[in-house]
Amino acid sequence: MxxxxxxxxxxxxxxxxxxxxxxxxxxxxxxxxxxxAIDIDSGPSPRDETGPAKEDLEPDNSIVGGYRARQGEFPxxxxxxxxxxxxxxxxxxxxxxxxxxxxxxxxxxxxxxxxxxxxxxxxxxxxxxxxxxxxxxxxxxxxxxxxxxxxxxxxxxxxxxxxxARLPPAGSDPDHNTPAVVAGCHVPRSTTTRAARSASARGSPEHCANLVFPSLFTENMICAGFPEGGRDVCNGDSGGPLYNLFTGETIGVVSWGRNGCAAPGNPGVYARVRRAxxxxxxxxx
Missing domain, CATH: 2.40.10.10 (Trypsin-like serine proteases)
Structure with a gap:
């Protein structure tokens, strides 16, 4: 990887x-x-039918616009x-x-x-x-x-x-706009990768939720992204960590997004580790 x-x-x-x-x-x-054998049909029911169809939600799976990490950089x-x-x-x-x-x-x-x-x-x-x-x-x-x-x-x-991994203390969350990093296990189609750094959208939580699906955004999720797009997690990165850049704590798990990877105005969504x-x-x- x-x-x-x-x-x-x-x-x-x-x-x-x-x-x-x-x-x-x-x-x-x-x-x-x-x-x-696996049976999870007895689990929680889907959200209300007014939400998006399943095909409108895409698991975030490989980093777009990232750079190849050094050996041991994300141990x-x-x-x-x-x-x-x-x-x-x-x-x-x-x-x-x-x-x-x-x-x-x-x-x-x-x-x-x-x-x-x-x-x-x-x-x-x-x-x-x-x-x-x-x-x-x-x-x-x-x-x-x-x-x-x-x-x-x-x-x-x-x-x-x-x-x-270092986990955040129970009951704590980073401030909005806290710098964070994503480490992904991308399986490349070529032998080269590219580096990119940028600032995310600085909207309110409500604004960020509106960029995805407000009816689906819960207290068990956080999001991070770039207003101009071009840098995001994508195919192959699901399940990987989102780190607090200041503390090194794992604060999110790569989860889902919408409208493809790295699209302008569409942040990546992460499962919120503090809630679990x-x-x-x-x-x-």
């Missing part, structure tokens, strides 16, 4: 909620072993593979746990991960995935609560090229 870097300013889609609400992450999750970012082929990014939480987007794994498969390498074909530490836990609040039609925990068969220790801290911590033991 090659890691591409995109720097942006984060525009957070967070409404003020009571502290009791913020702390109330559910503990009833959808769990399966990777060799088992928490790993590649998630299905039947040996890269499908999504993920973040290594500890030696046997990783965090990715639920939509990367909700159709099942034979999953494994690779850590500590910028080559999507060779090197690094490898492990199969023994168990997948999808957040019980996940809604496939709208990508709400787009979180999944991966339990690894083989423990992956920290090295000079591999470290574990208790879920992540519970299943990281």
């Amino acid at each position: 090659s890691f591409l870097l995109l720097t942006s300013l984060l525009t957070s889609m967070v409404s003020a909620l009571p502290a009791s609400t913020l702390a109330n992450d559910t503990m009833t999750e959808i769990i399966w072993d990777t060799n088992s 928490t970012t790993i590649s998630l593979r299905n039947f040996g082929a890269h499908v999504c990014g993920a973040s290594l939480i500890n030696s046997n746990t990783a965090l990715t987007a639920a939509h990367c794994v909700d159709m099942g498969g034979s999953f494994s991960v690779a850590a500590g390498t910028n080559s999507w074909q060779f090197g690094g530490a490898r492990s199969s995935v023994s168990q997948i836990i999808i957040h019980s609040g996940y809604v496939a039609e709208t990508f709400d609560n787009d979180f999944a925990i991966l339990k690894l068969t083989t423990r992956i220790p920290q090295t000079g090229l591999i470290t574990y 801290i208790s879920f992540i911590q519970f299943w990281s033991g």
Whole structure:
């Protein structure tokens, strides 16, 4: 895998909620072993029918306008593979746990991960995935609560090229327009990548929500983007981390977007890690 870097300013889609609400992450999750059949039909229902059709929402999957990262520059970012082929990014939480987007794994498969390498074909530490836990609040039609925990068969220790993700404290969020970076595991069609840096849209949370689908934007999401377009996550990056540039904390999981990748006025949408801290911590033991 090659890691591409995109720097942006984060525009957070967070409404003020009571502290009791913020702390109330559910503990009833959808769990399966990777060799088992998958049934998630009993999960939450789709949003109201006035929302966009499923085809109008696109999982954000490879960085457009990024640059090739140095070896070890993003040591928490790993590649998630299905039947040996890269499908999504993920973040290594500890030696046997990783965090990715639920939509990367909700159709099942034979999953494994690779850590500590910028080559999507060779090197690094490898492990199969023994168990997948999808957040019980996940809604496939709208990508709400787009979180999944991966339990690894083989423990992956920290090295000079591999470290574990830092998570934000429960109840904390970065300010609007906090600089953030995205690390993606893009499988390139050519051998070259390009670098780009720019500022994101500085609109209010309501303005940013209106750029996507207001009826679908929830307190479980944040967004970041560039008003002029040209730089965004896209195919192959889903599940990867959005980092707070100041603290290095993983504050988002690449989730979805609309109207194609890097289109003007269309920010990328990320699952908001702070909303899932208790879920992540519970299943990281």
